[in-house]
Amino acid sequence: MKKGCSCIILLVFILVACAADREMNKRKAEDKRNIAGAYIGQKKYTEALRELLEAEKLFSDDPLLQNDLGLVYLEKERPDLAVQHFKKALDLKPDYSAAKNNLGVAYLKNEQWDEAITCFKELSENLLYTTPQNPLVNMGLSYYHKKEFDQSEKYYKKALGLYDDGLKKDVAYIKALHGLGLNYMVTGRTREAVVMLEKAVQFEPRIAELHFDLGRAYTLVQDYPKAVRAYNKVIELVPERLIAREAAVAAGEIGRLHNLK
Numbered sequence: 001m002k003k004g005c006s007c008i009i010l011l012v013f014i015l016v017a018c019a020a021d022r023e024m025n026k027r028k029a030e031d032k033r034n035i036a037g038a039y040i041g042q043k044k045y046t047e048a049l050r051e052l053l054e055a056e057k058l059f060s061d062d063p064l065l066q067n068d069l070g071l072v073y074l075e076k077e078r079p080d081l082a083v084q085h086f087k088k089a090l091d092l093k094p095d096y097s098a099a100k101n102n103l104g105v106a107y108l109k110n111e112q113w114d115e116a117i118t119c120f121k122e123l124s125e126n127l128l129y130t131t132p133q134n135p136l137v138n139m140g141l142s143y144y145h146k147k148e149f150d151q152s153e154k155y156y157k158k159a160l161g162l163y164d165d166g167l168k169k170d171v172a173y174i175k176a177l178h179g180l181g182l183n184y185m186v187t188g189r190t191r192e193a194v195v196m197l198e199k200a201v202q203f204e205p206r207i208a209e210l211h212f213d214l215g216r217a218y219t220l221v222q223d224y225p226k227a228v229r230a231y232n233k234v235i236e237l238v239p240e241r242l243i244a245r246e247a248a249v250a251a252g253e254i255g256r257l258h259n260l261k
Contacts (some may be wrong), residue, residue: 068082070089079106139155141179
């Protein structure tokens, strides 16, 4: 009897010690995750990844840690690895909406359009999700890449409808206008494309890609002077980037064919 009691006491001691070690490792992992967060804020993603991987060795059952790993892998252009960690985050915390959205983004970057749509559709149907415009815009983008342009238009317009209802305009608003403009261009509705892209440029005039696509739309409606001005704006905004060289070529071609500068 006494031997049995001793074994029970020893087992309890071992369990308590293991629990204490686990709690200590959890705290150490949290410290490393916080350090990684500071690196992420400084865009030092390699340093952040090093800290996060060390944290994972200490305590892997932290959904915040798994989500942060996914975000860093996205920044390092490894959406395949990001998908794995966002899935782990959701296994640990199924109602983790941020990880669900990030998983959808990783699928987008991995060109897994159907999987992305599944994630974003679930989020868009979650009445407690605080930024419903984001999954709607991302569904518009996913369907655009699938060449299902009617569905793409539907979700971009749903996103824009939220702003008509009073939602404060943000980055998703620009993305919805831009995406809808591209959708209209590819489906031959070029004048409607111009309207959407002009609205986007008016709201955010510092994005070179918006001016470039507006230049393309102006060219399609044969408004060549405006097209040249749009392309020149690209060159003004980002003179060192490839898109500026493409804009210069496009503007030069218009000038040669239509005697414009």
